[in-house]
Amino acid sequence: MNKLTLVLIVFALPLICLAQAPREIVNEVQTRSHASSEQYEGLLQVVDSGGKISDKRWTYVRIGSHGNSKAVIRFLNPPEVKGVALLIFNNPDRASDQWMWTPALNRDRRIALQDRSTRFFGTDFSFEDLEERDVDHFEFSSKGEESLNGEECWKIESKPLASQRSQYTTSILWIRKSNYTYAQIENYTGAKLVRRLKYKDVQNVQGIWTARTLEMEDVTRKSRTILKLDSLKYNTPVRSEEFTLQALRRG
């Protein structure tokens, strides 16, 4: 080893240490967005391939820590789907458990694992997209850095662990360096891009940087769903008994 190499190593070492591993970055995103509870009213605009727009509205309530939480989504509008609800148990060690309540039938139905790729009630979100992605469920590798819409981002590839079942084989994550929030996620099945999720309108809400607008694009169908988060609140008191099948049926 010559002197020049040694000098380069000595000067580069702090920089190497400063560069975070991709898993740490994703973990930091998760840590910074931690809240014991979350609730919002979501306004959804579904834009089909022909440009037709249909509006939907739902309420979202979550309790528990990231990756080990429970959530309820309940439609408020349009009248056709009012009252339809989804209960999600996000599990730390496996895929989530989900149940859907359809008031017109007075029946609930467990969403089977193989059904998770299905679109959720006419939106471009699949059932799987509504569950939380815990850092421990994936392996990560760095794809470098990239500027997205003028913002410096880390570009990270994530693959579900062999023990996890997912419709996506690979996801590419863009994470903003400025505030450790997601800027975009592209989901692939094999080499084919299936869905693209954009995180926009980032605001600081109760100390948590949050994208107030999410845009999910179904690349195959050429349709997209824009979800705007209204009345967003973190860490408000939420009763755990609201996250049971019985509560789902009660409405």
Place this chain on the structure above:
Amino acid sequence: MAAHHWRPLPGAAVLWAATLAASLLPWAVEAQTFSQQGYLETQLRAYPQTAPNDSGQFIGDALLHWEPTIKRSAWRLNAGFDARFDSHRMVERTPDVSYWDRETQRPAFDVSRLSVSWARGPLTIELGKQFVRWGKADILNPTDRFTPKDYLTVLDPNVLAVTAAHVTIAGQSDSVDLVYTPRLTPSRSPLLNQRWVVLPETVRGYLLQDGGAAYPGGPQFGARWNHMSRRVEYSFSYFHGFNHLPLFQANFDPVLGAVDVRRRYAELDTIGSDAAIPLPWFTIKAESAWYRSNDRQSDQYVLYVVQAERQFGEWLFLAGYVGEYITDNRNEISFDPERGLAKAFVGRISWTIDTRRSLVFEGAVRQNSEGFYGKLEYSQLFGQHWHVTPGVVLIRGSENDFLGQFHRNSFANCAIRYSF
């Protein structure tokens, strides 16, 4: 057993109900907990063929359904009201309001639901007219004993609510349901003078008269334990009460040359179980119940359903078999569309074309090929409120088969719904 004809609530009850609703409204609005939804639906049905006892081929039907809900802390008031009219006298033409759903025709005005519930922690108590649904299968639910139905058009029944006290204790993985109903709510069976009653050749020359119903006087009770785990969900249930589907007694009057047909409802005990098992490639659902009765005319049997379902993107495939094992055949004469589906392969394919359109095919074919039923239905949403659903139903088979006997009742249908 008390025999009587049910008298609907008098028209004055409408005034009483309106007064009550008006008095509750300010309280509800003040608490900001009032919500409502409903729809107005009109439907036109066309039968290409006449039936021996029914020459009507075009039937129009209109239904206004309104569901107000009032929530206040742990309390909740759920209500549902129906107003109907039709062109074929399946709906009564009197302005009375029905609560108990014991009329032979559909009531023109109906309290379809009216219950108060209270929930705290794992405990929920609901009192009043409500829907109690048991079972996990999608095709048929042998354990679902608190769910009478309106079978006036047999193949597309509507669920009726029951007046009950319903207690649920639910944990994260286990729940127990206890249900008590003070009196039977019967299923509504097809009208004698209409096409969904197919008369045997031997009585076709005679006048058939509705001899009313003999309703049992006692209460009903049921209990169900449900367990959810990662790999399987299952439940066991017990029911003691009466079959909401009728047995028939026919008395011939030689002077009038008429046959008087009377309905009665046999005592019934059922022991049931159901399970849903999500497997990597499809989900298996199974449900069975053992029907036991002390009634000398009522069969004893086990009714079961096994089905598999699988979703591929926007396609849902469901296939199954409905079976029956008779433990004691007592040659009952009854109207029982649940057993009528036994020994048949059933299936459903649905395709969500896009956010506004869907297509559903469902069918049943008897294992001995004597009966077939198939339905194709297209549904399209216009704007945020309008929904149009045209469809066709094809029925084929022999006169001796429950499905096949309706072979003259194939129809085309179009429903237009405005939801609010």
